[in-house]
Amino acid sequence: MGDKPYFIWTSNIDHHFALAGFNNLLEVEGNWQTGICTAHPKEHPAVDLKATLHEIYEKDQAGNLTEGDLPTCSSCGEPLATNLPGPTFNMDQVQVSAFESFISRYQTKKILVLELGIGPQNQMIKAPSMQLVAGNQQSRYITINKGQLNILAAIADRSIGFSSTILAAFDALITGKGDVATQGPAKSAPQLSPEEKKRQQKVLQSFYPSYTVNKGYQPGELIMYTTIDGKHPSHIHTVQYGRALMYSYGDPVDVHCFTQDGHYHLVKLGLNKENNEVHGFYVEPNTFIAMEDAKGATGFSQIRITLPSSASSELMIPRVEQLKKVFPQQKELIERLTVSD
Numbered sequence: 210m211g212d213k214p215y216f217i218w219t220s221n222i223d224h225h226f227a228l229a230g231f232n233n234l235l236e237v238e239g240n241w242q243t244g245i246c247t248a249h250p251k252e253h254p255a256v257d258l259k260a261t262l263h264e265i266y267e268k269d270q271a272g273n274l275t276e277g278d279l280p281t282c283s284s285c286g287e288p289l290a291t292n293l294p295g296p297t298f299n300m301d302q303v304q305v306s307a308f309e310s311f312i313s314r315y316q317t318k319k320i321l322v323l324e325l326g327i328g329p330q331n332q333m334i335k336a337p338s339m340q341l342v343a344g345n346q347q348s349r350y351i352t353i354n355k356g357q358l359n360i361l362a363a364i365a366d367r368s369i370g371f372s373s374t375i376l377a378a379f380d381a382l383i384t385g386k387g388d389v390a391t392q393g394p395a396k397s398a399p400q401l402s403p404e405e406k407k408r409q410q411k412v413l414q415s416f417y418p419s420y421t422v423n424k425g426y427q428p429g430e431l432i433m434y435t436t437i438d439g440k441h442p443s444h445i446h447t448v449q450y451g452r453a454l455m456y457s458y459g460d461p462v463d464v465h466c467f468t469q470d471g472h473y474h475l476v477k478l479g480l481n482k483e484n485n486e487v488h489g490f491y492v493e494p495n496t497f498i499a500m501e502d503a504k505g506a507t508g509f510s511q512i513r514i515t516l517p518s519s520a521s522s523e524l525m526i527p528r529v530e531q532l533k534k535v536f537p538q539q540k541e542l543i544e545r546l547t548v549s550d
């Protein structure tokens with residue numbers, strides 16, 4: 210690490226990063242050196258069991274371990290458990306807040322995410338790490354995982370994957386030599402001309418009338434506000450990622466959902482529970498949706514959409530005839546809310 214600021218986030222529970230002297234650490238699944246009160250996991254303090262575990266080991270080797278040697282909570286006397294995912298798990302809040310302040314301080318700076326041996330579909334470590342890179346053009350991403358690389362297209366132009374052991378990849382990184390299989394960086398998508406951008410903007414407005422986008426509260430998250438009124442619905446479209454939709458203010462909104470497996474449902478976003486309105490819901494990836502003001506509304510509505518910042522801006526619109534075939538009962542609705550080009 211040299212003298213660079215760093216932070217390690219890991220799902221390893223062996224505590225080896227800490228034992229190797231790394232202090233800036235978030236162990237998202239805890240570690241087996243920390244004891245937690247089984248009766249009061251939230252209220253009673255966590256205990257460092259390093260010395261106790263060593264004593265237990267020595268007594269066990271000598272053959273004189275008794276039940277009385279099992280560690281108990283110093284506040285209530287109940288047994289301690291190792292602080293690992295389960296009913297008593299309590300993520301180290303000191304680590305969590307150190308991580309949050311590191312991210313908020315550096316997420317827009319020049320950062321390198323160095324990912325060591327994380328499975329290609331990992332959602333707990335890998336997905337948010339790639340989103341962190343996707344949200345920051347100055348960042349770089351190196352992933353090392355033998356045989357299974359997975360790099361988001363959105364960050365491919367500033368990523369390198371090593372399909373090798375960590376040792377061989379480090380060797381190659383340091384010496385610039387070595388016989389290791391690498392991938393990338395790949396070319397990024399071509400830049401749009403100003404005219405093309407303008408056209409894209411216009412198209413986008415028929416799906417997200419009068420919208421703005423902000424950076425979210427979580428790294429890798431974008432918040433989009435879109436305003437809908439009687440003349441400006443959000444036409445039927447889908448995207449490749451999941452989105453959370455929230456009522457923000459104004460009139461209630463009807464969200465028409467056409468799922469991949471052929472189901473149609475109507476979700477009403479608003480505040481009136483008696484009218485079956487909900488405040489927010491999650492839209493699965495690849496579900497076609499359209500939003501319009503609820504019947505009888507005369508003003509406008511604002512909807513808040515949370516999406517990953519790595520999301521490509523690619524919108525997909527349905528083939529109208531095909532959609533009508535799958536959803537014959539919604540024929541009128543489909544005709545009303547598809548974009549005719």
Ligand SMILES: [Zn+2]
Pocket residue numbers: 246247248249253282283284285286287
């Ligand atoms: Zn206790």
